[in-house]
Amino acid sequence: MDAFDDLMLGYALKKLTSVFEEVMELSKNTALDKATCVLGIRQSKSAKKIPVWLGRLKVNTPYQVTHVLINQMHASRKLNNDRRFAAQVAMLEALVEDGLAMHIASYSVVVVENRLKCFIDR
Secondary structure (H helix, E strand, C coil): CCHHHHHHHHHHHHHHHHHHHHHHHHHHCCCCHHHHHHHHHHHHHHHHHHHHHHHHHCCCCHHHHHHHHHHHHHHHHHCCCHHHHHHHHHHHHHHHHCCCCCCHHHHHHHHHHHHHHHHHCC
8 A cells, every 4th residue: 555545544544533423422512402403414414425435445454454444543642633543443343344444353463464474584
């Protein structure tokens, strides 16, 4: 994967995370009727963006998607952005279900195998 593809994947994941954050926040705040109407309108706008960003993820391997998303999750943790981290966790689970990302255990195995290859190749 070249630098441009990596940059575009990171951008798509950031945009998708923002949508997940918004949807998660909206689902928490649906108490008032007037607010529910406004939130429903905003939610539908966010929902329309999801296929665009998912389409961008489909050109990458599940390993690449998982790798970049985990890097972004580390950044969220460092910045103490718990809301964003929670959205990223939910998004990772959804992407795994759709086959666009790897389960964290499978990803970990691949990372370890790749690190061990450098010892075997020598």
